[in-house]
Amino acid sequence: MENTQSPAAQSVKTTPTLADWIFILIVLAILSLVANLGHSAYLEAMHTENSKKNGEDIAKWLTETGANRFKKTFDMPACTGGKAPVKPPEVDADGDGEPDVNPEPVPGTWGACFQHMMTNTDLKQLVNPFFDETPKFIAACNPDDATLMGSIVLEKMVATPPGSAVPMINSQLIDTDPIDQKMQLRVSICDKGSYAIKIAEFEF
Amino acid sequence: MDNNTHAPRLIDLDAKTLMGEDVEADISPDLPMRQWMYAWLLNPDIPGNYQKSIDKWVGLLIVANLFTLVLEHVPAVFEPYKHYFHIFDLFSITVFVIEYLMRLYLAPEDSEFNKRKLPRLAYIFSPFAIIDFLAVAPFFLQSFIPVDLRALRFLRLLRILKLFRIVIPAIKEFGELNRGRTFRQRIHALVFPSAYGGTMQTIFDTFIGVWVIISVLAVVLESVHSISYAINVEFAILDALAVAIFSVEYCMRIYASVEEPGFKNAIAGRFKQASTPATVIDLLAIMPFFLEVVLSHVFDLRFLRVFRLARLLKLTRHSDATAILGKVLVREWPVMSASAFIMLLLVVLTASLGYLFEHEAQPDKFENIPTAFYWAVITLASVGYGDISPVTPIGRAMTIVLALIGIGIFAIPAALLSSAFSDQLVKERDALKANLLHMLKDGHLEEAEIAIIRQEAKRLHLTIEEINALLETIVKEQENEKSKIKSLPVHIIAEKPELAIEHYKNLLGQIHQLALMTDADKFEAAAKTSDRLTASEMALWQQLQARKSNA
Numbered sequence: 001m002e003n004t005q006s007p008a009a010q011s012v013k014t015t016p017t018l019a020d021w022i023f024i025l026i027v028l029a030i031l032s033l034v035a036n037l038g039h040s041a042y043l044e045a046m047h048t049e050n051s052k053k054n055g056e057d058i059a060k061w062l063t064e065t066g067a068n069r070f071k072k073t074f075d076m077p078a079c080t081g082g083k084a085p086v087k088p089p090e091v092d093a094d095g096d097g098e099p100d101v102n103p104e105p106v107p108g109t110w111g112a113c114f115q116h117m118m119t120n121t122d123l124k125q126l127v128n129p130f131f132d133e134t135p136k137f138i139a140a141c142n143p144d145d146a147t148l149m150g151s152i153v154l155e156k157m158v159a160t161p162p163g164s165a166v167p168m169i170n171s172q173l174i175d176t177d178p179i180d181q182k183m184q185l186r187v188s189i190c191d192k193g194s195y196a197i198k199i200a201e202f203e204f
Numbered sequence: 205m206d207n208n209t210h211a212p213r214l215i216d217l218d219a220k221t222l223m224g225e226d227v228e229a230d231i232s233p234d235l236p237m238r239q240w241m242y243a244w245l246l247n248p249d250i251p252g253n254y255q256k257s258i259d260k261w262v263g264l265l266i267v268a269n270l271f272t273l274v275l276e277h278v279p280a281v282f283e284p285y286k287h288y289f290h291i292f293d294l295f296s297i298t299v300f301v302i303e304y305l306m307r308l309y310l311a312p313e314d315s316e317f318n319k320r321k322l323p324r325l326a327y328i329f330s331p332f333a334i335i336d337f338l339a340v341a342p343f344f345l346q347s348f349i350p351v352d353l354r355a356l357r358f359l360r361l362l363r364i365l366k367l368f369r370i371v372i373p374a375i376k377e378f379g380e381l382n383r384g385r386t387f388r389q390r391i392h393a394l395v396f397p398s399a400y401g402g403t404m405q406t407i408f409d410t411f412i413g414v415w416v417i418i419s420v421l422a423v424v425l426e427s428v429h430s431i432s433y434a435i436n437v438e439f440a441i442l443d444a445l446a447v448a449i450f451s452v453e454y455c456m457r458i459y460a461s462v463e464e465p466g467f468k469n470a471i472a473g474r475f476k477q478a479s480t481p482a483t484v485i486d487l488l489a490i491m492p493f494f495l496e497v498v499l500s501h502v503f504d505l506r507f508l509r510v511f512r513l514a515r516l517l518k519l520t521r522h523s524d525a526t527a528i529l530g531k532v533l534v535r536e537w538p539v540m541s542a543s544a545f546i547m548l549l550l551v552v553l554t555a556s557l558g559y560l561f562e563h564e565a566q567p568d569k570f571e572n573i574p575t576a577f578y579w580a581v582i583t584l585a586s587v588g589y590g591d592i593s594p595v596t597p598i599g600r601a602m603t604i605v606l607a608l609i610g611i612g613i614f615a616i617p618a619a620l621l622s623s624a625f626s627d628q629l630v631k632e633r634d635a636l637k638a639n640l641l642h643m644l645k646d647g648h649l650e651e652a653e654i655a656i657i658r659q660e661a662k663r664l665h666l667t668i669e670e671i672n673a674l675l676e677t678i679v680k681e682q683e684n685e686k687s688k689i690k691s692l693p694v695h696i697i698a699e700k701p702e703l704a705i706e707h708y709k710n711l712l713g714q715i716h717q718l719a720l721m722t723d724a725d726k727f728e729a730a731a732k733t734s735d736r737l738t739a740s741e742m743a744l745w746q747q748l749q750a751r752k753s754n755a
Contacts, residue, residue, distance in 0.1 A: 020388060037444070044440075
């Protein structure tokens with residue numbers, strides 16, 4: 001102890017006064033405020049964790065599928081690799097001279113595989129914890145748009161020629177992208193501030 | 205007191221004793237083994253033994269155990285390093301078992317148990333020993349009974365109870381020191397350094413310091429993607445806990461500040477306290493949490509997270525060097541601002557000339573004067589990234605001249621600060637010297653005076669050698685002062701009571717010395733035969749002789 005001076009006791013009222021009780025109440029109020037705000041921060045962090053889990057599940061499914069989709073035994077035609085997209089013949093059923101818009105995705109494209117993934121697998125149960133709805137697949141997270149919290153960004157990564165400033169160019173994987181060849185993908189999710197959190201990079 | 209008896213005591217003052225450092229334990233090697241071991245390892249009443257060190261290291265090990273227990277609940281951290289966690293657990297258990305067995309073996313020497321019929325049994329059933337036992341028991345329990353991992357971890361939490369060995373005596377001491385004091389005074393004693401704080405105040409400061417380091421580490425590690433990805437929720441909980449602790453500390457400081465001298469007024473005093481730099485830092489340490497959570501849906505306040513690093517500044521409350529730097533900045537502010545003004549002028553001039561000479565040659569790099577500011581500062585500060593450089597001959601010539609000027613001008617603040625800093629240290633050391641001189645005027649140091657010297661020496665980072673040199677200087681100065689008094693004419697000495705007292709003491713000392721060294725019989729015979737002494741002078745002589753024979 002630095003100061004060994006023995007202090008003289010003062011004879012004053014030692015029980016807590018009104019001011020002391022006010023101080024104690026203020027401290028308790030601040031502690032409950034911190035607990036409340038801390039709980040909110042915890043819930044938001046948990047939402048982000050659950051969104052990350054969504055991203056991890058998608059990455060896991062795509063990685064596993066990617067490892068098998070070029071095998072002959074692979075039984076998911078929508079995601080099979082090695083087969084170029086086959087565009088169905090154009091039909092003009094309504095006779096307006098314009099070919100009808102086919103709502104079904106073309107087999108051999110990402111659109112068909114994505115539809116299969118979100119309808120026939122466990123991934124159809126994914127829920128965006130921020131809004132309690134199916135997560136959206138978007139092009140990029142945007143901190144100015146709070147509605148993107150918990151959304152998923154699925155990008156294809158294309159290597160640039162040697163000597164380029166950036167080794168890879170990322171772009172959103174869209175429905176018409178062919179999936180007949182192996183591709184490098186990246187999954188990210190948007191956190192509570194709509195900032196991107198990278199989940200995984202893998203081969204599909 | 206006699207002046208002649210003061211001098212040797214002053215000369216004999218030892219800086220190590222004065223600073224309470226390196227006190228060698230006075231333990232006889234002839235003691236029986238058990239007694240000797242107790243004296244060296246566990247006796248709290250022998251200064252210089254290893255008792256405090258053992259307590260300190262065991263305390264640190266308990267805190268480390270607490271952290272590992274928390275980290276074990278984070279799979280991302282625990283799974284890859286499971287092996288190291290196990291080794292650390294083994295090490296901790298070994299230390300705790302050795303400590304337990306040592307205390308058990310030495311219990312008959314402990315004054316708390318040695319009067320009992322069975323001292324070791326009394327020790328085993330004492331509260332602290334039960335806590336010590338509970339701290340190690342689960343480890344051995346799992347070897348014999350299959351225990352659920354969660355239950356085991358919970359039982360291991362009991363190790364924290366070992367901290368009571370340090371905390372309970374500190375609480376008792378705090379209670380003693382603050383007996384008869386109000387609630388607010390007790391809060392003040394806990395958060396502000398004072399004579400009433402004792403070990404509890406040190407524990408409180410350490411607790412806050414540990415949390416500052418933890419929370420700053422958390423902020424830094426949050427920026428590492430792999431870590432924040434794995435323990436994002438834990439970081440959120442940690443931040444809320446840190447804010448809760450710092451908020452309570454802030455309230456306590458504001459509430460109890462009226463007990464500080466200069467802050468007495470209930471409202472103005474607290475505002476004054478709230479506006480001190482240290483308390484503003486305390487507020488900055490907690491504000492980002494409240495703002496970020498409350499306003500996160502309105503604004504993007506992620507940038508506020510960086511301000512959590514301001515918590516590190518909380519540690520400056522305990523750094524005296526920072527306080528000295530603050531004083532230096534305030535003292536040298538006029539010169540610093542003049543220097544900053546010259547720097548600003550030079551930057552504007554350089555940027556303008558750069559634009560003038562280089563704009564045509566490099567319109568993309570020297571697009572306008574504001575864009576040339578970057579180049580000017582990088583050049584004048586001798587950083588020279590090289591991303592923008594002059595290409596015209598006249599531009600290069602100008603850069604040579606301005607860069608040389610810049611070396612001198614930009615170095616001024618650094619030189620000013622460094623010289624002012626050392627100057628301030630010299631001043632404060634001189635103040636300590638003057639203080640020490642004043643304290644030693646009466647020839648000895650009170651316990652309170654020693655405490656002040658210790659505090660000051662610690663604040664000024666003085667080594668034992670420096671304090672010794674200071675003491676030697678003071679002794680010499682005191683001797684010089686005495687010899688100066690001797691050479692002064694009596695009428696000048698008589699004008700100043702302090703000098704007159706010193707002179708009087710000096711003369712009395714000489715008379716005493718004469719009385720001791722002279723043959724009394726011969727002196728008296730000579731005085732009577734020559735009739736050289738008056739009756740009163742003779743009476744004083746005889747009085748001195750009587751004192752001599754009594755002694």
